Amino acid sequence: MKKAVQFGAGNIGRGFIGALLSQSGYHVVFADVVDKIIDKINEDKTYTVHVMDVECEDQKIENISGVNSTKPEAVDEIASADLVTTAVGLVILPRIAPTIAAAIEKRMADGNKEPMNIIACENAIRGTSQLKKAVYENLSEEGKAFADEYVGFPDCAVDRIVPPVKSENFIDVVVEEYYEWDVERASFKGEIPEIKGMTLVDDLMAYIERKLFTLNTGHCITSYLGKLRGFPTIDAAIADEEIYDIVSKAMKESGDGLIKKHGFDPEKHAAYIKKIIGRFKNPYLQDDVSRVGREPLRKLSPTDRLISPLTTAAGYGLPVDHLLVGVGAALHYDNPEDKQSVELQAKIKEQGVREAAKEITQLTDEKLLDAIVAEYEKLA
Numbered sequence: 001m002k003k004a005v006q007f008g009a010g011n012i013g014r015g016f017i018g019a020l021l022s023q024s025g026y027h028v029v030f031a032d033v034v035d036k037i038i039d040k041i042n043e044d045k046t047y048t049v050h051v052m053d054v055e056c057e058d059q060k061i062e063n064i065s066g067v068n069s070t071k072p073e074a075v076d077e078i079a080s081a082d083l084v085t086t087a088v089g090l091v092i093l094p095r096i097a098p099t100i101a102a103a104i105e106k107r108m109a110d111g112n113k114e115p116m117n118i119i120a121c122e123n124a125i126r127g128t129s130q131l132k133k134a135v136y137e138n139l140s141e142e143g144k145a146f147a148d149e150y151v152g153f154p155d156c157a158v159d160r161i162v163p164p165v166k167s168e169n170f171i172d173v174v175v176e177e178y179y180e181w182d183v184e185r186a187s188f189k190g191e192i193p194e195i196k197g198m199t200l201v202d203d204l205m206a207y208i209e210r211k212l213f214t215l216n217t218g219h220c221i222t223s224y225l226g227k228l229r230g231f232p233t234i235d236a237a238i239a240d241e242e243i244y245d246i247v248s249k250a251m252k253e254s255g256d257g258l259i260k261k262h263g264f265d266p267e268k269h270a271a272y273i274k275k276i277i278g279r280f281k282n283p284y285l286q287d288d289v290s291r292v293g294r295e296p297l298r299k300l301s302p303t304d305r306l307i308s309p310l311t312t313a314a315g316y317g318l319p320v321d322h323l324l325v326g327v328g329a330a331l332h333y334d335n336p337e338d339k340q341s342v343e344l345q346a347k348i349k350e351q352g353v354r355e356a357a358k359e360i361t362q363l364t365d366e367k368l369l370d371a372i373v374a375e376y377e378k379l380a
Contacts, residue, residue, distance in 0.1 A: 002026045002193070005078050007069060007096050008087040009037045014061070015162040015173030017085050017121050019049050020181070022061045024195045029077045031069035031096075038066035040171050047169065052284030053177035069099060078103030079110065083193060084118040087158075090127060090298070093120060094134040101138035108146040115190025117152040119183060123216060125208050125303055128155040128187075152189030157182045157208040159215055161279060163287040176282055178275075182207040206262040210269075213258060213312075215276050216305040218251045221326035222280055223292035224333055228379060234287040238280040248277055250322035257313030296333045297340040302362045306330055314368060324368070328375030331357060353377075 002025060006018040009030035022028045030041055041047070042065055051057040067074050078084055078100060088096065100118065107116065118135075120127035132153040136144055160179035167174065185192065185200040192200065201207055219234065225246060226237025237243050251273045259266055293299075300306055310323045331353060335341040347356040354373050363369055 001063075002083070003029065003077075003081045004083040004085060005029045005031055005074075005081045006085050006087070007031045008089075008092075009034065009041065009066060009171075010087065011162045011164055011173050012121075012160070013087040014047060014171065015049050015175040016158070016160045016179060017087055017181070018064070019059065019061050019173075020195060020197045021083070021085065022063055023059075024193075026063070026083065028064045029081070030064065030066045031074050031077065032066065033069055035068060037171060038068055041066035044169075044171070047171040047173070048167075050167065050172060050174045051177050052174050053282060055177065056284075057177075069096060074099055075102045075106060079106040079112070082114070082116060084116065086120045086122065086127075086131065088122070090122050090124045090130065093122070093127065093131045097131060097134035098138045100131075101135045101143065104135070104139060104147050104151060105143045107150070108143060113150055115150055115152065115188075117154060117188055117190075117193070119154050119156050121156055121158045121181070123158070123212070125205075125212065126155045128153045150189060152187055154184045154187035155204055155208075156184065157204065157211045159211045161219075161282075161285055161287060163285045164291060165286060174285070176279060176285060178279055180211065182211075203262075206258075206264070209258060209262070209308075210264070210272070212305050213254045213309040214251055214273060215279075217254050217309055217323075217326070218247050218273075218277060219280065219292055220299055220305055221250050221329065222247050223289040224296075224326065224329035226289040227293060227335075228329060228332055231289060233285075234280050234289060234292060235283050235285065237289060238277070244277075246322050246325050247280075248273070250326050251277065253313050253318065253320050253323050254309035256318050257309055257316060260316045260318070261312060290335055290338070293330075293333050294335070294338050295340045296330050296338075296344050297360055300327065300330055300344075300357075300360045307361045307363065310368070311363070311365075314365070320368075324371045324375045325379075327357075327361070327372050328377075328379050331372070331376050332379055 004021045004026040009032035046062045049059040120131040161176045165174035182199050182201045184204040222237050225243045231237040313320050
């Protein structure tokens with residue numbers, strides 16, 4: 001039987017990628033540091049994905065096991081796997097790289113020349129490429145040559161809202177019906193696996209940016225404005241007419257930049273925006289604004305969901321007024337339980353809004369920086 005190792009047994013790992021792999025006939029080994037979750041997976045050998053949307057459905061996920069990702073057993077599991085996927089967050093990828101590298105070295109030592117593919121399913125641009133770089137830093141020269149020949153690292157774009165809704169069984173997961181998993185065709189090694197819900201694409205960057213600068217851009221602006229207005233959840237925030245207006249116009253501004261850059265069909269992209277913003281209204285998800293807004297420094301970085309669509313659209317001379325509101329709102333994100341939020345607010349207090357924004361976003365356009373400060377002050 002085919003085997004996949006899914007790094008990250010959190011809600012996204014269980015509710016999205018791990019579930020699809022199980023439904024595609026893989027035995028899925030969840031690798032995580034949380035022993036409580038791993039022990040429960042090994043005890044029950046099943047969990048339920050509750051699809052909560054216009055139509056609701058319960059999906060029983062079976063043929064699973066778990067392993068602590070810091071233990072030697074994790075290396076053994078990867079070394080005998082056909083596929084490795086991740087849903088751990090971009091900052092964690094370098095931490096799991098040594099384990100993956102050790103497994104590749106073991107495959108080489110064992111003479112296992114069956115192709116293995118590794119896909120980082122993260123909300124980031126070319127997350128797999130970033131993981132590959134970290135893995136290769138931990139490989140011997142012989143291991144690198146072996147990986148070059150037998151280990152594929154396809155990049156991908158993923159999209160599914162999986163909020164931290166508590167279930168009676170703590171490993172059950174609540175998800176929305178919609179999902180998208182676009183994977184780069186050319187980077188696979190060996191025969192491309194048939195996986196439910198996985199779409200093979202040739203121009204991946206267009207799909208990555210379409211998702212990141214539509215869903216993620218709109219989602220985080222909704223969260224930051226919602227938190228400022230005192231709304232607890234995304235669906236409550238987007239129900240506010242003024243927030244809806246700002247978010248929808250920001251998504252259009254981002255979309256106009258994408259249409260120019262990638263040649264998207266304007267009508268189809270407008271329909272895509274409408275579908276995405278409609279997902280924010282799903283009352284079943286109860287997605288907390290603090291969760292969606294977490295790690296603001298990452299989200300305000302030059303290549304991420306706020307600044308990149310801003311500079312892309314501005315670079316084509318297109319309006320960016322509502323994207324600027326989103327950046328101003330992000331700078332207000334104040335959550336004592338979020339390390340990056342604490343650091344953000346400390347920077348603003350020490351340096352002032354303009355200098356802090358300049359350092360974090362790496363913007364050099366003085367007019368854009370002035371406009372961000374103006375929007376920040378309007379929201380104060």
